Amino acid sequence: MAARTEGARSDRSGSTRRQFLLGGAVAGVGAAAAIGVDYALNRHNAASPAPAEPMNGEEVVPFFGAHQAGIDTAAQAHGTFLALDLLETTDREGLTRLLRILTDDAARLTQGRAALADSEPELALSPARLTVTFGFGPGLVARTGRQAPSWLVPLPAFGIDRLQPEFSDGDLLLQIAGDDPLTVSHAARMLLKDSRSFASLRWSQSGFRRAHGTERPGTTMRNLFGQVDGTANPEPGTTEFDEVVWSDDGWLAGGTGFVLRRIRMDLDKWDELDRSGREASVGRTLSNGAPLTGTDEFDEPDFDATTGIGFPVIANFAHIRRARGDDGVKIFRRAYNYDERPVGASVSESGLLFVSFQADIARQFVPMQQRLSDLDLLNEWTTPIGSAVFAIPPGCDEGGFIGDTLLS
Numbered sequence: 001m002a003a004r005t006e007g008a009r010s011d012r013s014g015s016t017r018r019q020f021l022l023g024g025a026v027a028g029v030g031a032a033a034a035i036g037v038d039y040a041l042n043r044h045n046a047a048s049p050a051p052a053e054p055m056n057g058e059e060v061v062p063f064f065g066a067h068q069a070g071i072d073t074a075a076q077a078h079g080t081f082l083a084l085d086l087l088e089t090t091d092r093e094g095l096t097r098l099l100r101i102l103t104d105d106a107a108r109l110t111q112g113r114a115a116l117a118d119s120e121p122e123l124a125l126s127p128a129r130l131t132v133t134f135g136f137g138p139g140l141v142a143r144t145g146r147q148a149p150s151w152l153v154p155l156p157a158f159g160i161d162r163l164q165p166e167f168s169d170g171d172l173l174l175q176i177a178g179d180d181p182l183t184v185s186h187a188a189r190m191l192l193k194d195s196r197s198f199a200s201l202r203w204s205q206s207g208f209r210r211a212h213g214t215e216r217p218g219t220t221m222r223n224l225f226g227q228v229d230g231t232a233n234p235e236p237g238t239t240e241f242d243e244v245v246w247s248d249d250g251w252l253a254g255g256t257g258f259v260l261r262r263i264r265m266d267l268d269k270w271d272e273l274d275r276s277g278r279e280a281s282v283g284r285t286l287s288n289g290a291p292l293t294g295t296d297e298f299d300e301p302d303f304d305a306t307t308g309i310g311f312p313v314i315a316n317f318a319h320i321r322r323a324r325g326d327d328g329v330k331i332f333r334r335a336y337n338y339d340e341r342p343v344g345a346s347v348s349e350s351g352l353l354f355v356s357f358q359a360d361i362a363r364q365f366v367p368m369q370q371r372l373s374d375l376d377l378l379n380e381w382t383t384p385i386g387s388a389v390f391a392i393p394p395g396c397d398e399g400g401f402i403g404d405t406l407l408s
Contacts, residue, residue, distance in 0.1 A: 003208045035306055056212050057180055059167065062371070063107040065395045066254050070133035071334070074217060074237035078184045079177040079336045080206045081260060081353065082192065083170025083388060084199035085139075087211075092144055096407050098198040103173075103401035105194055106132035106187075115190040128180035128212070129188055134401075134402045135173030135390030145408055149249060151257060152227045152391050153364035158373040160384060170202045175355075179212035190271030191249025205262060205386070207336025207353040219299065220289060223337055224265055224350050228289030229284055230333050231297055232324070244330045246321075247359045251405040254394030257361040258320050260339075261354040262386030265294065268382045269345050281377040285317030291320065317377040325371055329364050331356040351382075361389060 063067045090098065105115040110130045114121030141148040154169065174191055178184045192201060209221050220228040234241040245256050270278070279285055283292055283301065291301035293313050303321055305313040314321055336353040343349050358364040372379070393403050 006329050009051075011160060019333060023064050025293065026380070027338075029350050045335040055126075057128045058112070058271070059129045060127050061108045061129050061131050061178070063132075064398045067246065068133045068255070068392060068395045069110070070131035070177055070391065071133055071256060071332075073129070073177075075129070075209060075221070075334050076129050076177040077174065077209050077212050078181045078206070079208075079353070079355075080184050080188050080204065081355075082136075082174040082176070082188060082204050083202040084172040084174070084195055085202045086143060086171045086199050087197075090143070090198045092407065093099075093141070094198055095143060095403075097197060099192045099403040099407070100190055100401045102132075102134070103396065103403075105190055106134075106257070108355045109187045109190060110246065115194075117193070118190060120186065121277075123182060123186040124190075126180060126183055128183045130176070130178035130180075132187065132191065133173075133175040133177075133392060135175065135392045136403065136406070137169065137171045137173065137388075137390050140171040141391065141406070146251060146406055149360075150246070151360055152389060155361075155369070155389060156258070156388055158369060158384070160373045160382075162167050162383050162385055163383050163387050166203055167205065167388075168203075169388055171391070173258065173260075173369060173390045173392075174196075174387070175268075177345055178331045203386075205260075205338065206339045209336060211387045221335065223279070223335070223352050224267060224339065224401060225270055226286055227278075228284065228297060229335055229352070230287055231284075232320075232330070233332055234330055240330075241332065243355050245332050245359060245366070252391055252393060253405075256357045256359060256392045257365075258390040259354075259358075259361060260367050260386070260390075262351065262390045263354050264383045264385050266347075266381045266383070267350055272380075279407050280315060280318070281319065281380075283314040283320035292318075305349075317375055319372070319376055319378045322374075322376045323370045325368060325369055327367065330366065331358040331364050331368065333357075 061073055063069060063282070085097070108115055108130060109124055112123040112125055112127040138148055138152050141152065147159060168172055176184050176187050176191070196208055220231050223229040234244050247253060247255050247257070275286065279292065284290060285292065287298035291299055291314065293302035293305045301314055301320055303312070307313055333354065333356045334353055338351045338353055339348065341349060356365060385398055393406060396402050
């Protein structure tokens with residue numbers, strides 16, 4: 001009984017002590033918090049507010065203009081390419097309605113505004129340099145009754161091709177690119193919802209570059225082989241670029257030709273090649289992309305230079321020699337890497353979404369691709385598994401729609 005009483009007394013005593021200490025601690029925290037808040041308020045009142053830093057997600061690319069955006073636009077970090085097949089019931093009038101709807105929603109989304117029937121409008125508020133570029137396949141142009149450019153046909157069969165239908169062809173192309181993957185994904189979903197009464201999805205392909213801000217603007221992208229990719233591109237805004245890219249042909253004037261080649265890269269086999277072999281196959285150093293005859297990425301390759309025993313420094317099978325050719329004809333490339341779930345024992349299922357723009361695909365792209373097919377050492381590690389050709393119509397004015405030069 002006495003022990004019970006002592007214990008009870010001890011509990012009351014401990015409880016009182018804990019309450020006292022806890023109360024003091026709380027009071028102390030409250031006092032400290034009050035002092036901290038007062039100090040913060042005084043600092044805030046004493047200092048002028050700092051100007052808000054512009055957010056990457058707030059950047060917009062104009063939608064309307066003589067040319068569609070997404071061609072001479074500095075390449076964004078993420079790209080999704082959608083090819084649609086028109087439904088049998090989509091006639092010329094239906095196609096006009098479809099393109100008006102798509103144009104209106106694309107114009108809204110690229111400026112950070114929700115599409116008209118957007119059920120998740122909050123996802124549209126950060127455009128992050130979003131662009132939407134439309135392309136027309138041979139079947140779409142035929143449906144209008146207008147004449148297509150002579151080059152708007154599937155590419156010739158190249159010996160290196162192992163094309164898969166799920167990555168090839170299509171009637172209508174949507175190239176959706178931006179610096180934020182959520183923005184790109186949301187835009188793709190909105191535009192597919194617009195299209196479902198007129199067309200069905202044929203294929204979807206997505207790729208990436210370095211994240212926005214990782215490298216200085218203007219840095220040449222690298223593919224998953226570690227190589228710089230696109231050094232010889234003409235510079236947007238120059239006369240050379242205009243001559244290489246923009247068409248002056250009829251309803252396509254101000255537009256261009258588009259090629260997408262899905263190129264599987266065998267990274268597992270590439271791992272077996274030493275550094276000197278990798279550089280010889282391309283004709284450039286891996287460190288900074290300089291040609292093997294130069295020191296800087298943008299040095300002009302010297303294809304006549306030979307080694308001490310008379311062999312070409314840049315071998316005849318080197319990629320840059322095969323791509324350059326002797327005709328001086330150029331293209332403008334805007335590629336993206338892809339990396340997907342490995343199949344079987346492979347470590348990777350990866351490659352390049354090779355995208356090129358040129359005024360005349362038959363004159364500019366086909367001869368270059370034929371040279372690469374005939375003799376390019378990179379063919380040991382690359383396989384084209386998808387191919388599609390589209391005509392990219394010119395841009396439009398506000399109140400018009402993409403394709404109005406074809407359908408008006």
